[in-house]
Amino acid sequence: MTQSLRIVHCFRSPVGGIFRHVRDLSHAQTAAGHQVGIVCDSSTGGDFESRLLAELEPDLALGVARTPMQRHIGPGDIVSAFRTFKLIKELRPDILHGHGAKGGVYARVFGSLLRVSGSRVARLYSPHGGSLHYDETALTGRLFFLIERLMDRFSDHILFVSQQERAMFRRKIGEPKSPHHVVHNGIRAEEFEPVAADDNAADFLYIGMMRDLKGPDIFIDALARARTMLQRPVSAVMVGDGEDRERYVAQAGERGLGDQVRFEMPMPARQAFALARIVVVPSRAEAMPYIVIEALGAGKPMIASAVGGIPEIFTTAPNALVEPDPDAIAAKMADALTDEDAYAATMPDRAFLTENFSAAAMAGRIEAIYQDTVARIR
Structure with missing residues (x-):
């Protein structure tokens, strides 16, 4: 008892x-x-x-x-x-x-x-x-x-x-x-329900603390390089707060992304997921980030750094994993946008996620x- x-x-x-x-x-x-x-x-x-x-x-x-x-x-x-x-x-x-x-x-x-x-x-x-x-x-x-x-x-x-x-x-x-x-x-049972992207959703979403450990600077540099690879604009929403937030706003402007990156203050993750079609977690270090599990539970295609416990979430489907490097993430961004349905099909199986997370x-x-x-x- x-x-x-x-x-x-x-x-x-x-x-x-x-x-x-x-x-x-x-x-x-x-x-x-x-x-x-x-x-x-x-x-x-x-x-x-x-x-x-x-x-x-x-x-x-x-x-x-x-x-x-x-x-x-x-x-x-x-x-x-x-x-x-x-x-x-x-x-x-x-x-x-x-x-x-x-x-x-x-x-x-x-x-x-x-x-x-x-x-x-x-x-x-x-x-x-x-x-x-x-x-x-x-x-x-x-x-x-x-x-x-x-x-x-x-x-x-x-x-x-x-x-x-x-x-x-x-x-x-x-x-x-x-x-x-x-x-x-x-994550909770209701968080395994899919979240559809809004009609005017951006290409990519960053959600997390605005500090270098989480890689928002890597995300911005990767966006700029993906734009060059694809020879077209790419759009993003960055959700979060922190003492370095204004530095990242300035970085986006310096990379010529001022009109393509929208910054939002913290909000519930599932609300943020509707703002973009693909979630990117560019962290330099992690333990076992909830945002990765939450995004996959919501049915969002992902690009994620192969750091900390993240590879354990993608054990059965490692295609989303990259090094926390702007070039590597930009290449994966370009790949994902080239055929979004094919890329989404490479994410971990829902049965695996519900059983283990x-x-x-x-x-x-x-x-x-x-x-x-x-x-x-x-």
Whole structure:
């Protein structure tokens, strides 16, 4: 018989894939009879993310608590950490699940402090790429990997979102000392319904954070080169926000694409999918990006970087995969536009996607790990 648990998800920024992952888990765990709460940063995320949190909060028995959290290590971390610890302590979790680098450190440090005071809280960690994206030869990378090695000793379980993420952990940090499993991200049943493109849809869509790690600069350069290859204009919509957004707007203008690229602020992914016929994910690094699964679930043809866990989504149909390079992506863009129906036919089979990348399967596997972890430490 499964035990009803008090579950707290701790992470820094309520944007992107981590936020999506936590929302889906929270919905599923609440439906399963658990009391769930969220602790995250109050200084990041815009109106769109605030609305998503507001929609989620009424269903969470432990609520949503937001407090400033710095992205990088610094003096402000002391005050931020103290505030976050107080919030978590008041929630009295059975499960403290940290997501991302900052959330992972907080969950394991604060969980350990609670254990000293008599709590039997289980400390779980999901990297979601996070610090694993750093270069192991750089000083910053070595510092973060040292912290990861120290924190591993205080982990009750590590959950990786892809085989590649676990392999990267082993290569950069070492074999995990704590129990660990790979659980792929998944989407809800209704997200496997196709989304038709609007009548005036653009050729290509970029949707994601406006930062170099996600490759919006690569996308813009690839568009310019695809235009040259095809000897005709190509059109695109770029959906997202971030501190570098204006730089990408300027880059599009510099490449002569000012009239062919439209920039939009964040919106629901399925709403964005209607704005273009083909989705491009040009990331330089990833863990297991939701946007790839969401786009395929919506029946959108894709071009995607062969980085992180993305190749695991295309195991049975790798034609969409390219290197995160403007020339490689431009060539794939030209190929896709030459015969869009033929290109769409090379995407992964829907049965494969529903079997391996559903939110129900993801939540069920994580639920079993939670229960086993709680039983083991008690």
